[in-house]
Amino acid sequence: MVAEGAGTTRAQIVDAANRLFYVKGFEHTSFAAIAETVGISRGNFYHHFKSKDEILGAVIEARLQSTRAMLAEWDRDEPGPAERVRRFVEIVIANGADIQDFGCPVGTLTNELAKLGHPARPQAVAVFDLFRTWLRAQFEELGLAVEADDLAMHVLAFSQGAATLSNAFHDGEFVRREVDRLHAWLDERLAHGRPIAGSAH
Structure with a gap:
């Protein structure tokens, strides 16, 4: 059960759904599972969210907000x-245990929604x-504006590949x-200003 101090009931529902969508997948997470995790009745649940798609929208918005906050913290x-x-x-190491068990939360949800x-x-x-936008800005600040987007996508591709193989091989x-x-x-x-390679190897 989510701790009583975790915030409002709506916030608790979003937190629980966020975790369950990551661990079990969006399609395999039921209203009942979310309500049970939060410790509320189905009636109370429907007071806050009328559909699973509505919860999904709230989960995605929560992820966007937490990502913005994390990037702002790094900037600071x-x-x-x-x-x-x-x-x-270093994200793939900092979140290593979850990534090994469930993959990247961003990539797995995006892939599942694409399949559906x-x-x-x-x-x-x-x-x-x-x-992508944030990484591009970092490379632009490093004086690599011409290649900044390619470099940003290269680093993103690394993170997704590492997360996928970490999940596959543990x-x-x-x-x-x-x-x-x-x-x-x-x-x-950064030392040599060489064109971006095809891989990090």
Whole structure:
């Protein structure tokens, strides 16, 4: 059950749905499972959300808000753009246990909604758009404006590939090695100003 201090009932429902959509998938998460997790009746549940699609919209918006807050924190706490990019790269290690068990929360939801042909897929992709825009801004600040979007997509592709293989093989050491390789690639790229390579290897 969600702790009583977790906020309003609506916020608790969104928090519970967010976790269940990640762990079980959107399609396999029922109203009953969310209500049971929060510890409320079905009637109370329907007072806040009339459909699962409505909950999905709230979950995606919550993810967007938390992503914006995280990126703002990195902008504030890190001394420069290179350090900020490294913070992004380290996500797959910081969230390693969940990623090994369930994959990337952004990628798995986007993929599931694509398979379902769900109209909310573009909203889910907006989280990737936030990361892409933010990473592009970091590379622009590093003086790499011409290639900034390619570099941003390269780093995004790394994070998704590492998350997928971490989930497939449950191999944390592999992920650590891949993160180290991407750090080395970033060092080389910044030191020599070389065109972006086809991979971080």
